[in-house]
Amino acid sequence: PYEFESAMCILCPRRYDIPIRPDYKNPKLLAQFVSPHTGLVYKPHITGLCQSMQEELEIEVKRAQDLG
Structure with a gap:
């Protein structure tokens, strides 16, 4: 009867006119995906991210942590 809506990555570029990309200079975006207790992604x-966006996010979080 009811069909489930397919899961979609919330950061994928095809979802927005102007894509949201994880960037080490955007700490508010990165903080949403990092544990405040452990600092781990x-x-x-x-x-809810796809594999490519998850990898990109982890790289940017690591870069932000390294740069302070």
Whole structure:
């Protein structure tokens, strides 16, 4: 009877006219995907990101942490 809506990555460029990209200079965006207690990036089943965006996010979080 009811069809489930297919899950879609919330950061994928095809979803927006102006794509939202994870960037080390945007700490408010990165903070949504990082645990405040451990400083580790949440896993993809929690963030809802696709594999490519998850990898890009992890790289940008690491860069932001390294640069302080």
